[in-house]
Amino acid sequence: MPNAAVHATIRTDRLRHNVHVLRTRARPSALMAVLKADAYGHGVRTVAPLLQEAGVQAFAVARLHEAITLRQLGIEGLILVLAPPTSDELSAYTAHRLHASVTSVPVARMLATATLDAPLPAHLNVDTGMHRLGLNYTDVSTWWTRLHQASSVEATGIYTHLATADTPDHPLNATQLERFADVLRTLHPAPAAVHVANTDALSHLSTRLPPDAHYVRAGLGLYGLTSIPAPTGIADSGHALRPVLSLSARVIHTHTVPEGETVSYGAQWTAPRATQVATLSIGYGDGYPRAASGHAHVRLHGTLRPMVGRVCMDLCMVDLGSPTSALAQRTSVGDRAVLFDAAGPTLHDVARWSDTIPYEIACQLAPRVPRHYCDAPATSVADNGTI
Numbered sequence: 520m521p522n523a524a525v526h527a528t529i530r531t532d533r534l535r536h537n538v539h540v541l542r543t544r545a546r547p548s549a550l551m552a553v554l555k556a557d558a559y560g561h562g563v564r565t566v567a568p569l570l571q572e573a574g575v576q577a578f579a580v581a582r583l584h585e586a587i588t589l590r591q592l593g594i595e596g597l598i599l600v601l602a603p604p605t606s607d608e609l610s611a612y613t614a615h616r617l618h619a620s621v622t623s624v625p626v627a628r629m630l631a632t633a634t635l636d637a638p639l640p641a642h643l644n645v646d647t648g649m650h651r652l653g654l655n656y657t658d659v660s661t662w663w664t665r666l667h668q669a670s671s672v673e674a675t676g677i678y679t680h681l682a683t684a685d686t687p688d689h690p691l692n693a694t695q696l697e698r699f700a701d702v703l704r705t706l707h708p709a710p711a712a713v714h715v716a717n718t719d720a721l722s723h724l725s726t727r728l729p730p731d732a733h734y735v736r737a738g739l740g741l742y743g744l745t746s747i748p749a750p751t752g753i754a755d756s757g758h759a760l761r762p763v764l765s766l767s768a769r770v771i772h773t774h775t776v777p778e779g780e781t782v783s784y785g786a787q788w789t790a791p792r793a794t795q796v797a798t799l800s801i802g803y804g805d806g807y808p809r810a811a812s813g814h815a816h817v818r819l820h821g822t823l824r825p826m827v828g829r830v831c832m833d834l835c836m837v838d839l840g841s842p843t844s845a846l847a848q849r850t851s852v853g854d855r856a857v858l859f860d861a862a863g864p865t866l867h868d869v870a871r872w873s874d875t876i877p878y879e880i881a882c883q884l885a886p887r888v889p890r891h892y893c894d895a896p897a898t899s900v901a902d903n904g905t906i
Contacts, residue, residue, distance in 0.1 A: 522769075523769075523889045524768065524769050524771070524800035524801075525766070525767070525768040525769070525800055525801040525805050525888055525889075526766075526767060526888060526889045526890070526891055527764060527765065527766050527884060527888050527889070527890050527891065528764070528765045528766075528767070528860075528890075528891045528892075528893065529561050529562065529565070529566075529763055529764055529890055529891070529892050529893075530761075530763050530764075530765075530893065530894070531565075531569055531763075531892050531893065531894050532894040533743060533761040533762070533763045534561075534566065534569060534570075534573075534741065534742070534763050535569070535573050536761055537740065537741050537742070537743050537760050537761060537763070538550065538570065538573045538574075538575060538741065539573075540758055540759070540760055541718070541721070541735070541737050541740050541741065541760075542574075543758075544721055544722075544725065545716075545721060545735040545737075548714075548716075548732050548733060548734055548735045549576065549577060549733065549734055549735075550575050550577065550734070550735055550737050551577040551578065551579050551597075551599070551714060551734040551735065551736045551737065552567075552570050552575045552577070552578050552579070552737055552738075552741060553578075553579045553580070553717075553736050553737060553738035553741075554566065554567055554570075554578055554579070554580055554585070554589065555579070555580045555581035555582070555585060555601070555738075556581065556882045557882075558741075558742075559738065559739060559741075559742055559878065559881045559882055560764070560806075560881040560882045560883065560884040561742055561763060561764060561881070561890070562890045562892075563585070563588065563589070563592075564588075564592060565890070565892050566741075567589055567592050567594055568592055568593065568594070570741070571593075571594055571595070571596070575596070576596035576597065577596050577597040577598075577599070577734055578594060578596060578597065578598045578599070579598070579599045579600075579601055579736055580598065580599075580600060580601065581600075581601050581602055582600065582602050583600055583602070583604070583608055583611060583612070583617075585600075586598045586600050586615065586617050587611065587615055590615045590616070590617075597618060597712075598615075598616075598617050598618060599617075599618040599620065599642055599676070600612070600617055600618065600619060600620060601620050601644075602620065602622075603619075603620060603621075603622040603623065603626045603652070604619045604620075604626065604629075604630075606629055606633070609630075609633055609635060609639065610635075610636075612639055613635055613636055613637050613639055617640075618640040618641065618642055618675070618676065619639055619640070619641045619642070620641070620642055620643075620644050620652075621641050621642065621643045621644060621654065621662070621666070621674075622644045622652040622653055622654070623652070623653075623654065624654065624658065624662070627643075627654065627662045627665070627666060630666065630669070630671060630672045631665055631666055631669040631671065631672060632669075632671070633671040633672075634671065635671045638670065638671060638672055638673040639671060639672055639673065640673045640675045640676075641666065641672050641673065641674055641675065641676070642675065642676030642677060642678055642712060642714075643659055643662065643663060643666075643674065643676070643677045643678075644678060644679070644680075645659050645677060645678065645679040645698075645699060645702055646679070647679045647694070647695040647696075647698040647699050647702075648682060648691055648694055648695045648698065649679075649680050649681070649682040649695070651680070653679065653680075656679075656698045656699070656701070656702050659677070659702045659705075659706075660702065660705040660706060663677070663705075663706050664707075667708070674710075675710065675711045675712055676710055676711065676712030676713065676714070676733075677702070677703070677706065677710045677712070677713055678712075678713070678714040678715060678736075679695060679698075679699045679715055680717070681695055681696075681715065681716075681717070681719075681720050681724070682695070684716075684717060684719035684720040684723065684724060684746075685719045685723075685745075685746035687723040687724055692724060692727070693727070696715070696724075696727055696728070696729075699715060699729070700729060703729065711733070712733045712734060713729060713731065713732045713733050713734070714732055714733060714734035714735065714736055715728055715729055715732055716728050716732065716735045716736065717735070717736050717737070717738060717740075718737055718738060718739050718740030718741075718744075718745055718746075719745055719746050720735075721735050721737070721740070722740070722745055738878075739877070739878055739881075740760055741763075742762070742763045742764060742881065743760045743761045743762035743763045743764075743861075744760070744762060744866060744867075744877050744878075744881075745760070746876060746877075746878075761861065762860070762861045762865065762866065764859075764866065764881060764884075765857065765859060765860030765861070766801075766807070766857070766858040766859050766860070766884070766888075767855045767856060767857050767858060767860075768799040768800050768801035768805075768855065768856055768858060769799070769800050769853060769854070769855055769856075770797045770798070770799060770800075770819075770850060770851070770852055770853065770854045770855070770856060771798055771799070771800045771834075771852060772797070772798040772852065773795065773796070773797050773798070773839070773847075773850060773851065773852065774795075774796060774798075775793055775794070775795055775796075775842045776790040776793070776794045776795075776796050777790065777793055778790055778791065778792050778793050778794075781828070782796060782827050782828035782836050783827070783828025783829045783830075783831060783836060784828070784829045784831065785828075785829055787812070787813065787828060787829055788813070788827040788828045792841070793841065793842055794827075794838055794839070794840070794841070794842070795838075795839040795840060795841065795842040795844070795847035795850075796827065796836050796837065796838060796839065797819070797836065797837045797839055797850055797854075797856070798834055798835075798836050798837075799817070799834065799835050799836070799837060799856050800833065800834065801833075801834070801835060801858060802830055802831045802832045802833040802834050802835055803830055803831070803832055804832040804833050804885060804887070805833070805884070805885045805887065805888050806880075806883040806884040806885040806888065807830060807835065807858060807869075808830070808869065808872075808873040808875070808880065808883070809829065809830045810872075810873040810874060810875070811826070811830060811869060811872040811873045812826065812828070812829040812830045813826075813829075814826075814872035814873075815830075815835075815864070815869065815872045815873075816864055816868075817837055817856040817857060817858055817864065818856065818857040818860075818862070818863065818864065819837065819839075819846065819850060819854065819856040819857075820846060820849055820850065820854070822846055823863070823864070824837050824838055824839060824840070824846070825837070825838050826838075837856065859880075866880055866881065
């Protein structure tokens, strides 16, 4: 729906490109595609089948219902649920052929004593220093052995999560990797599935990762993003990740704000002179962050212009300059403004203006925003008001 009041465009050709780039970087490890939170806001019902068609055979989600959705979509590969299971969920795990995460001693005990129709594949989450979920790294060897002795569990995998992979020089990276390596040396039989790295770790810590890891958990990288923005002004050699998601909104009103008058709730912005203002059909109800008020810019007819006043639930306003300026004269109802795309402003820009991370901006994209999936490059907003 390219002419909707607000819409997101997801470039499926770029998604496939990113799978290729990440798979090349990860070798000999395979990709485990992380599809939690509706594929980071990109739409799991389209993204998951596309990834399977691209050859991805392992997936991870945060919650049980997300895993069941993948099976309903026809996803056949390994699906790991990262949240701990509860006793009343175990039958659903076995019915849908899911892998469970062992995140604590109580979870390990529950699985070891469960009565199930078939052994439940399980991955032990090792807390090596993140202190969020996981068995303490000093306890893993004991529970690995006990779970192997239990008829209800098939202890197949082991993993940890790096707390500071987006800060490559942080000493905690070395500490966590050393603890995990020590754990691996104690496990008999050896795990069939070892995974440590996420996108940031693959990008910045690749030479320090376990050489025998079976998987890399790729989340945001699938969508062309990392926690650390890529340098600007460097040509894409074909090996760089490419942002998949863009967001645009329609101009639904233009008017002149007299000098000294204010715009939007709270009267936080005052026109320093007579100013032409465009109202866009997007707000925090669509997932665009209210926290970006007073900082954000949009691209309209190829020109970056500041938002003015507070972002509202359904609307936001843009300063077009003097009413006699070329941009003000050119802009009319029905034109489209870019909130973010690869050409800028980027998703990283919006996150910086909002004092958050790009993950949050993508995941907050509301269900009411139509997603438009395409392979072909979108037409520039600067050219004719479409995207």
